[in-house]
Amino acid sequence: MRETLTKNLLLAQSGGPTAVINSSVCGIVDEAVRQPRIDGIYGAVNGILGVLHEDLVDLRHEEPATLQSLRRTPSAALGSCRHKLREDDYSRLLEVFKAHAIRFFLYAGGNDSMDTAHRVAQLAEEKKYAVQVIGIPKTVDNDLMVTDHCPGYGSVSRFNAIAARDSGLDTEAIYTSDTVKIFETMGRDTGWITASTALGKDDPDSAPHLIYLPERPFIPERFLKDVKSVYDRLGRVVICVCEGLKDERGEFLRASSKHIDIDKFRHPQLGGVGDYLVGLISENLKIKARCDKPGTIQRVSMTCASEVDLEEAYSVGQNALSKAIDGENDRMVTLVRKRNDPYECETGLVELDKVALKSKRVPDAFINKECNFVNDGFLEYAKPLIGEPLPHYVHLRKKRLEKLLPGYG
Amino acid sequence: MRETLTKNLLLAQSGGPTAVINSSVCGIVDEAVRQPRIDGIYGAVNGILGVLHEDLVDLRHEEPATLQSLRRTPSAALGSCRHKLREDDYSRLLEVFKAHAIRFFLYAGGNDSMDTAHRVAQLAEEKKYAVQVIGIPKTVDNDLMVTDHCPGYGSVSRFNAIAARDSGLDTEAIYTSDTVKIFETMGRDTGWITASTALGKDDPDSAPHLIYLPERPFIPERFLKDVKSVYDRLGRVVICVCEGLKDERGEFLRASSKHIDIDKFRHPQLGGVGDYLVGLISENLKIKARCDKPGTIQRVSMTCASEVDLEEAYSVGQNALSKAIDGENDRMVTLVRKRNDPYECETGLVELDKVALKSKRVPDAFINKECNFVNDGFLEYAKPLIGEPLPHYVHLRKKRLEKLLPGYG
Numbered sequence: 001m002r003e004t005l006t007k008n009l010l011l012a013q014s015g016g017p018t019a020v021i022n023s024s025v026c027g028i029v030d031e032a033v034r035q036p037r038i039d040g041i042y043g044a045v046n047g048i049l050g051v052l053h054e055d056l057v058d059l060r061h062e063e064p065a066t067l068q069s070l071r072r073t074p075s076a077a078l079g080s081c082r083h084k085l086r087e088d089d090y091s092r093l094l095e096v097f098k099a100h101a102i103r104f105f106l107y108a109g110g111n112d113s114m115d116t117a118h119r120v121a122q123l124a125e126e127k128k129y130a131v132q133v134i135g136i137p138k139t140v141d142n143d144l145m146v147t148d149h150c151p152g153y154g155s156v157s158r159f160n161a162i163a164a165r166d167s168g169l170d171t172e173a174i175y176t177s178d179t180v181k182i183f184e185t186m187g188r189d190t191g192w193i194t195a196s197t198a199l200g201k202d203d204p205d206s207a208p209h210l211i212y213l214p215e216r217p218f219i220p221e222r223f224l225k226d227v228k229s230v231y232d233r234l235g236r237v238v239i240c241v242c243e244g245l246k247d248e249r250g251e252f253l254r255a256s257s258k259h260i261d262i263d264k265f266r267h268p269q270l271g272g273v274g275d276y277l278v279g280l281i282s283e284n285l286k287i288k289a290r291c292d293k294p295g296t297i298q299r300v301s302m303t304c305a306s307e308v309d310l311e312e313a314y315s316v317g318q319n320a321l322s323k324a325i326d327g328e329n330d331r332m333v334t335l336v337r338k339r340n341d342p343y344e345c346e347t348g349l350v351e352l353d354k355v356a357l358k359s360k361r362v363p364d365a366f367i368n369k370e371c372n373f374v375n376d377g378f379l380e381y382a383k384p385l386i387g388e389p390l391p392h393y394v395h396l397r398k399k400r401l402e403k404l405l406p407g408y409g
Numbered sequence: 410m411r412e413t414l415t416k417n418l419l420l421a422q423s424g425g426p427t428a429v430i431n432s433s434v435c436g437i438v439d440e441a442v443r444q445p446r447i448d449g450i451y452g453a454v455n456g457i458l459g460v461l462h463e464d465l466v467d468l469r470h471e472e473p474a475t476l477q478s479l480r481r482t483p484s485a486a487l488g489s490c491r492h493k494l495r496e497d498d499y500s501r502l503l504e505v506f507k508a509h510a511i512r513f514f515l516y517a518g519g520n521d522s523m524d525t526a527h528r529v530a531q532l533a534e535e536k537k538y539a540v541q542v543i544g545i546p547k548t549v550d551n552d553l554m555v556t557d558h559c560p561g562y563g564s565v566s567r568f569n570a571i572a573a574r575d576s577g578l579d580t581e582a583i584y585t586s587d588t589v590k591i592f593e594t595m596g597r598d599t600g601w602i603t604a605s606t607a608l609g610k611d612d613p614d615s616a617p618h619l620i621y622l623p624e625r626p627f628i629p630e631r632f633l634k635d636v637k638s639v640y641d642r643l644g645r646v647v648i649c650v651c652e653g654l655k656d657e658r659g660e661f662l663r664a665s666s667k668h669i670d671i672d673k674f675r676h677p678q679l680g681g682v683g684d685y686l687v688g689l690i691s692e693n694l695k696i697k698a699r700c701d702k703p704g705t706i707q708r709v710s711m712t713c714a715s716e717v718d719l720e721e722a723y724s725v726g727q728n729a730l731s732k733a734i735d736g737e738n739d740r741m742v743t744l745v746r747k748r749n750d751p752y753e754c755e756t757g758l759v760e761l762d763k764v765a766l767k768s769k770r771v772p773d774a775f776i777n778k779e780c781n782f783v784n785d786g787f788l789e790y791a792k793p794l795i796g797e798p799l800p801h802y803v804h805l806r807k808k809r810l811e812k813l814l815p816g817y818g
Contacts, residue, residue: 017582042810046584054812061808069803075578077805082583092817099813163706169484170705173426174491175455181705275684292704296579296590297572302800303712391711394478396486399470401451403463404508408501 007103008040009321010056013138014047014109014116015082016296017075018152019159019305020313021138024108025077026070027317028136029059035325042100046079047109048116051096052089071310074300085116090123097124097131104324108136108317111144114332115356121330132324135332135352136316140299142192143359146350147334151316152299154309154385157196159294159301160185160240162390165200167292168207168238169393179236180227180281180289183208184274186298188244191215191362193298195374196382197240200390207238214244215362216371218253223277224284226372231287245273255279306387312345319347343384416512417449418730419465422547423456423518423525424491425705426484427561428568428714429722430547433517434486435479436726437545438468444734451509455488456518457525460505461498480719483709494525499532506533506540513733517545517726520553520766523741527761530739541733544741544761545725549708551601552768555759556743560725561708563718563794566605568703568710569594569649571799574609576701577616577647578802588645589636589690589698592617593683595707597653600624600771602707604783605791606649609799616647623653624771625780627662632686633693635781640696654682664688715796721754728756752793 011028013021025043032041041059044050057078059067070077097105107117114135121133137144142153164183171181187193191213198211209230212218230237245253255275274291281289316333323333331349338344366378420437422430434452441450450468453459466487468476479486506514516526523544530542546553551562573592580590596602600622607620618639621627639646654662664684683700690698725742732742740758747753775787 013582015583017579040810043805043807045807049584052817054810054814054817056810057805057807058810059805062806066803066805069801070805072800073578073802074575076582077803078807079584080582095814100810162712163703163710166483166706166709166711167704169482170426170709173422173485173489174424175458175488178705290704291702292706293700293702294572294704294706295576295699295701296587297575297701297703300575300579301572302575302802303571391481392478393482393711394475394486396452396466396468396475396479397471398452398454398466398487401463401465401467401509405463405504408461408463 006039006101007037008042008101009038009104009106010042010044010051010097010100010102011106012044012047012051012108013076013078013080014107014113015080015138016140017080017300018138018140019074019155019300019302020151020309021108022070022073022075022077023310023313024136024138024151024317026067027314028106028321029067031318031321035321037325038104043078047081047083048085049081049083050079051093054096056100071314072302074302074305090119093120094123094127094129098129103131105131105133106136106320106324107133108138110139110141111355111357111359114352118330118352118356121352132327132329134320134324134328136320137332137334140193141187141190143190143361145355145358145360148337148345149335149385151309151313153192154306154312154387155301155304156193156299157199157382158306158386159298159304160193160196161199161386162304163294163298164197164208164238164240165202165206165390168200171207171236171238178288178290180231180287181238182274182277182289182291183238183240184243184272184291184293185240187214187242189214189359191242194240194242195362195366195378198374198379199382199386205234208240209234209237210239210372211374212239212241212245212372213362213367214242214246215367217248218245219248220280224280227281228285231285239277241273241277243273306385308343308385308387316347323349340380340384415448415510416446417451417510418447418513418515419451419453419460419506419509419511420515421453421456421460421517422485422487422489423516423522424489424547425549426489426709427547427549428483428564428709428711429560429719430517431479431482431484431486432719432722433545433547433560433726435476436723437515437730438476440727440730444730446734447513452487456490456492457494458490458492459488460502463505465509480723481711483711483714499528502529503532503536503538507538512540513730514540514542515545515729515733516542517547519548519550520764520768523761524765527739527765530761541736541738543729543733543737545729546741546743549602550596550599552599552770554764554767554769557746557754558744558794560718560722562601563715563721563796564710564713565602565708566608566791567715567795568707568713569602569605570608570795571713572703572707573606573617573647573649574611574615574799577609580616580645580647587697587699589640589696590647591683591686591698591700592647592649593652593681593700593702594649596623596651598623598768600651603649603651604771604775604787607783607788608791608795614643617649618643618646619648619781620783621648621650621654621781622771622776623651623655624776626657627654628657629689633689636690637694640694648686650682650686652682715794717752717794717796725756732758749789749793
């Protein structure tokens with residue numbers, strides 16, 4: 001019997017952009033156009049807000065070349081949002097689905113978005129509205145449960161591995177100036193992103209020398225001891241820290257400040273953890289320190305995107321669509337690592353409620369016992385995700401000439 | 410008559426590292442090994458400090474492959490320094506030259522280093538010691554006089570053009586979150602680096618929207634008006650600012666702070682201009698703002714290095730050596746632009762005292778009359794320096810579906 005019911009697909013992007021989330025969109029659309037069972041291919045503008053506001057676009061109207069170029073365009077081409085849904089929003093979502101005959105809903109995002117997708121799926125079932133809801137993992141934070149890793153993470157890791165190494169070369173070059181460098185990465189609650197800076201270390205003495213993750217409370221005394229110890233040995237220190245570091249009371253580290261009322265336009269401003277640590281070091285160790293804080297560019301840098309990550313992002317998008325067509329519902333696509341060397345990864349499926357609102361922290365086994373670096377286990381885990389080896393840099397042998405004069409000064 | 414006198418070459422790198430200063434070293438050494446009149450090819454470790462301390466290395470002992478790979482290794486392979494010379498240091502430099510038969514001294518650096526080179530050349534002449542001293546322009550700040558531009562600038566510009574564009578895409582994607590982005594670049598006294606972010610603007614509405622250079626005093630009221638105007642039109646603003654912005658009194662803008670004595674490890678910390686502006690905007694316009702501050706990675710990023718810059722850095726190194734061999738002295742190699750489209754550039758020479766201690770600011774003709782962006786003249790000047798066009802990104806056409814429901818909320 002021939003199906004006559006119109007079946008439209010709606011996809012949406014959520015949360016913080018990444019270098020590869022558009023690659024997932026490309027994967028979805030490439031697969032959707034091959035599916036005779038799909039009529040309209042729609043995108044929501046600015047994520048779930050676009051669904052609520054019925055702000056939808058027809059992706060069949062885009063040039064095929066544009067859609068292909070999405071694979072190399074960072075950020076979220078359809079727009080994203082951070083929007084906390086109210087209880088009555090869910091029924092609105094369903095109304096929009098019904099009005100536009102949405103029978104497949106694909107939602108790319110993190111653990112909040114997976115909760116949204118799960119609740120939509122539940123409500124649809126309760127209301128007997130047939131829709132296949134599939135989540136697509138997307139977060140530089142890499143904190144989703146069950147999946148081996150998250151698309152977006154490999155690229156932010158590659159950026160940070162390269163940037164921390166560059167920052168280290170810079171620090172190494174200038175003698176007696178800026179000898180302590182704080183490199184502040186994203187990652188509010190978990191240290192996955194910060195840990196990735198270790199992938200840039202290509203020599204026991206090279207950067208980064210110390211890494212602090214939010215999985216461990218920050219203890220100033222211990223930190224200062226660590227810094228001094230590296231400084232005494234090498235004369236320089238590169239310290240990679242997570243923006244979400246907290247002290248033993250569970251409070252974020254911040255450069256404290258108070259209003260100095262110079263004029264009406266000078267106002268108090270709280271600096272981040274990097275500024276706090278610069279102050280801590282200069283006041284206690286009397287060493288000049290400086291902070292590099294690439295901020296949002298780390299998550300959308302196409303120049304440093306990982307080829308593995310781009311490919312996997314495409315594949316989870318493609319896979320989400322085919323699973324929806326196969327009748328799967330209330331599931332998220334996962335990445336399942338089959339082997340490490342050579343690296344091989346497949347896609348899998350997990351119930352949305354197993355990932356919704358949950359967060360995966362960097363496991364104890366990946367953190368050294370001094371709480372100031374990662375273990376080899378982490379490096380084995382993360383290395384395949386950043387793709388090609390980092391560009392090769394050289395160091396001079398520096399064969400010294402014999403000194404012929406009395407010492408200087 | 411055959412010359413029997415040993416003639417050694419000494420080269421040194423000075424000041425902040427760049428992505429391409431090692432390319433200059435490669436150019437020097439490649440040329441030096443072809444010159445039968447040069448015996449030893451020496452490098453000073455950590456710039457002029459290495460000369461003072463007689464800490465010299467023999468570059469003929471390096472593997473040829475290592476020397477070639479320097480072209481793609483950022484930062485300063487020989488080490489650099491920031492060291493203010495005392496009066497009696499100059500005679501020490503000359504002693505070291507004599508002891509090691511240094512007859513050619515090549516010094517890569519900025520306007521301070523050109524002063525050092527000039528004074529060494531003067532003293533050598535006064536003391537009748539024959540040495541050819543040639544300066545090699547090197548500074549991401551692009552503030553050397555006479556030369557059209559400085560090696561290092563094209564690459565830092567490419568980094569910032571890409572990063573500001575990425576930062577803009579990121580800001581554009583997330584609706585109702587971090588809608589104002591401050592992008593803080595290097596450039597203590599001049600706005601060349603900050604101006605280069607304009608090269609990333611590929612659409613009238615795309616980032617950057619506002620650019621503030623230290624060539625103009627920062628006026629908070631005008632700034633807030635500018636920001637509000639863009640925000641009201643687009644709902645987002647990306648503002649590129651120089652770390653060296655000053656107010657009308659000539660004082661650096663800083664996030665003011667006072668000691669809050671929570672515990673002995675919480676100390677006052679002055680934030681930079683980015684933090685100050687985040688505070689200014691949030692307090693006065695009640696809009697959420699965020700700061701990206703790539704810091705030192707902008708000057709040593711090989712991933713974003715400009716091919717034109719790498720090539721020119723090599724060529725000024727090579728040229729400095731051949732000019733020294735030709736008997737030139739007390740000169741700096743310059744870059745002389747012959748035409749813009751297609752871009753063509755040659756090397757020239759200038760007396761060191763014409764560049765020593767002087768600084769070239771962004772000219773008035775390159776800054777718009779509102780003091781919040783650059784003019785097309787700047788774009789024409791800077792575009793050839795960043796090399797290949799920036800990676801191509803696409804925007805979706807976003808053909809809207811007809812709305813079928815009453816409005817939301």
